[in-house]
Amino acid sequence: MRLHRNLTFAVVDSIRDIFNEGVYADKAVEKALKRDKRWGARDRKFVAETIYDIVRWNRLYAEIAEVKLPFDRDNIWRLFSVWCILRGIALPDWNQIGNVPERKIKGRFDELSRTRKFRESIPDWMDALCVAELGEDLWTKEIAALNQQASVILRTNTL
Numbered sequence: 649m650r651l652h653r654n655l656t657f658a659v660v661d662s663i664r665d666i667f668n669e670g671v672y673a674d675k676a677v678e679k680a681l682k683r684d685k686r687w688g689a690r691d692r693k694f695v696a697e698t699i700y701d702i703v704r705w706n707r708l709y710a711e712i713a714e715v716k717l718p719f720d721r722d723n724i725w726r727l728f729s730v731w732c733i734l735r736g737i738a739l740p741d742w743n744q745i746g747n748v749p750e751r752k753i754k755g756r757f758d759e760l761s762r763t764r765k766f767r768e769s770i771p772d773w774m775d776a777l778c779v780a781e782l783g784e785d786l787w788t789k790e791i792a793a794l795n796q797q798a799s800v801i802l803r804t805n806t807l
Contacts, residue, residue, distance in 0.1 A: 649737050649738075650740075651732070651737065651739075651740050652691075653740075653742070654684065655687075655691055655694055655695055656728070658680045658683055658684075658695050659680070659695055659698045659699055659702070659728065660721070660724050660725060660728055660744075661680070662676040662677065662679070662680045662695075662699045663699065663702055663703070663719070663724050663727065663728070664719065664721070664724055665679075666699075666703055667706075667717060667718065667719050667724075668717075668718045668719060673699065673700060673703050676699065677695070677696050677699050677700070680695050680696075680699065681695060681696065698728075698731065701731065702727060702728070702731055704769065705731075705769045706727075706769065707765075707766065707769040707770070707771070708757075708760060708766050708767070708769040709727050709730045709731060709734075710727065711756075711760055711766055712730050712734075712753055712756045712757055712760065713726040713727050713729070713730045713753075715727065721744075725744050725745055725746075726748075728745075729745055729748045729753075730753055733748065733750050733753045733754065734753070734754075734757060764788060764791065768791045768792070768795055770791065775787075778790070778791070
């Protein structure tokens with residue numbers, strides 16, 4: 649997959665708005681998709697999925713990239729680089745991305761994947777509360793199941 653500069657900048661700007669300005673993710677995605685009417689379905693899909701994916705897995709990506717809130721522009725580019733590397737997308741040679749240590753990122757991902765709160769990208773308080781309520785084994789199974797993408801089911805009514 650080839651990254652296009654205008655799509656990538658839309659993603660980075662939206663991530664900045666979400667985390668630093670407190671804009672809701674759906675509003676940020678809507679604004680990003682209105683940026684350029686010439687984008688096709690694949691471009692829109694890339695922008696929306698990337699924004700939602702980085703927001704959903706923020707704790708894991710931020711820990712791998714070793715960045716903290718509030719994110720400056722370089723930190724957001726670092727988050728985006730982590731997302732690309734974990735997805736197997738080749739990083740372009742842009743000034744904003746710079747030198748990214750791919751092996752370190754993959755090693756850090758393997759290391760953090762052993763800890764449930766990072767692997768599932770949930771807050772500490774939620775992990776502690778659910779372990780207390782459900783128990784260690786059941787909570788591990790539940791959170792893994794909750795992080796699976798739901799299949800699409802189309803329901804129709806007969807007339």
